[in-house]
Amino acid sequence: MSWEENVRKVVPYVAGEQPKRKDIIKLNTNECPYPPAPGVRRLAEQMNTDDLRLYPDQNTTGLTEALAAYYHVSPSRVFVGVGSDDVICMCFLTFFNGARPILFPDVTYSFYDVWADLYRIPYETVPLKSDWSLDVEGFDRPCGGVIFPNPNAPTGLYEPLSVVERILKMHPEEFVIVDEAYIDFGGESALPLLEKYDNLLVVQTFSKSRSMAGLRIGFCIGSEKMIRYLNDVKFSFNSYTMNLPSQLLGVEAVRDDAYFKETTGRIIATRERTKQALSGISFTFPDSKANFVFATHRSVPAEEIFRYLKERGIYVRHWNRPRIENCLRITIGTDEQMDRLIGTLKEMPGIL
């Protein structure tokens, strides 16, 4: 008998590499290639660092109110956390306490099964169809809740709201969490469905479309009752999860809507250009509505391309997992970065 017997043993999530070299082209973790809104820098420079001696506002009032105003809901329906990972993990702990398994796609954000394992939540995966779309009928079975990203990751495929609504109708008594980390790149948010479904929770993040992965801000919007339960768990965990800089600078990112629309618009345009260029050199991919493309080459194995690019300072994402081992998830960077990517690919033997 030793203390090790009482340890919770888990297999952690492995995030994409964060190389320290600055000269690489980093297309492996779906960050935004543009800096945060200009006001963020101004606000950071003016920040009163003497205030850091005090605990931050535990209710994250300013940011919660800014988000509520932006999405036209009451602040009591908004919950913010340290990135959407924090928000979703808290949701798993709060809402998935039943005996029946929760459901999510087999090819999806690979943190879902990690959270389920961490909290000993039973789960079953619903295989995506061969075209990578959601197998909606596959979700039509007794379960303890449903979670899926829309657009899905790493496929980038967006499912119309009619699909989201069908799943909500299948499970009126269970939580349905729609993880909209990539919604700002061309999809339509499920937020309006909140008026009809009190079992729906919509999660979003500042890490992709709002250029703030480094600040760790995520949020979700749901019914007032849901948010109350979520806050009870949050306040049982850590009263002060979001620090002062994130609370202050996050508000500024929400305020500058013109910049937000401009940069997401630019990324969408670059994505469409990139799709054309990739098609031209024999890549296929689902029609992504996210800030990445999930691409397979006609003849060169993904792992070889992954290594080839990495040796040349271009980082994309590759998983050695069933079904997706021949795919690369390529984040959409700037036009220049994507031109470099395409140019480098063209030089690889076997690509053209």
Add this chain to the structure above:
Amino acid sequence: MSWEENVRKVVPYVAGEQPKRKDIIKLNTNECPYPPAPGVRRLAEQMNTDDLRLYPDQNTTGLTEALAAYYHVSPSRVFVGVGSDDVICMCFLTFFNGARPILFPDVTYSFYDVWADLYRIPYETVPLKSDWSLDVEGFDRPCGGVIFPNPNAPTGLYEPLSVVERILKMHPEEFVIVDEAYIDFGGESALPLLEKYDNLLVVQTFSKSRSMAGLRIGFCIGSEKMIRYLNDVKFSFNSYTMNLPSQLLGVEAVRDDAYFKETTGRIIATRERTKQALSGISFTFPDSKANFVFATHRSVPAEEIFRYLKERGIYVRHWNRPRIENCLRITIGTDEQMDRLIGTLKEMPGIL
């Protein structure tokens, strides 16, 4: 049947008030009255906000290495989190998985039972003795682990390392967590005991002695194996818990040791002055080695004093809980703030 049945229902921790008024004297949440080290402001002003678009270093390398160097341990023995609350909550989840109850004092940091409830960890409390000291023999029974703050909160009493060691010897097969949130105000850290006991984990925070409650930085030091288990759970929760500003500015706080020693020294001097002044107006208290005093008046009930002070813009902490309902936890502020406190108390009917 409704979704509410599957919700994890908990009674959350209630932190001290964080009033938004700036003109009050805030002695209710044990913050430091002095601003962070001067270098923190300089570094904040220079921060490259463009980097916020990238995920922060998931291994918090810089801060981990700075702490390791400061405390003369290997970086592989240091774990950092979003405040010591995050660290301890993660420890509860990671290490307290046995069937036997964990043990902590009855009068102590009131988050311990909340975390135990959140994760359904059985626990038993060991009543403090009537002089508020730890009942060491009370911990000598089969258990699933032990946690206690040293100095204890809200009493402020420090237990010598011989006491810590006795508890470690009682439980060689269980985790013993010493929560040293207040250790920098006059106690001797249990860190040297790590060389002899591989079941010991020492937790500290930047929120009190390092003037950085607003950045949310806590850490713990233990055996390499323990830290590895803790990281597995952390990476099953959220890969990127600590944001860029905290990682950058935290390092600067560790580097400026002269400022750290100067400000903690000032707080200690103010505490001793405050003790004398409180004794002079008929308060009694355990001999605090923390940045607060846990005081009871000879005749005026604590709750009346609490309200009286609050009406006059001085916030201290009071709990309506058995054993401590007649005590006030008064944070040590600046000399001027404590003079205002004492002056205001002297004007209250019944105090003199």
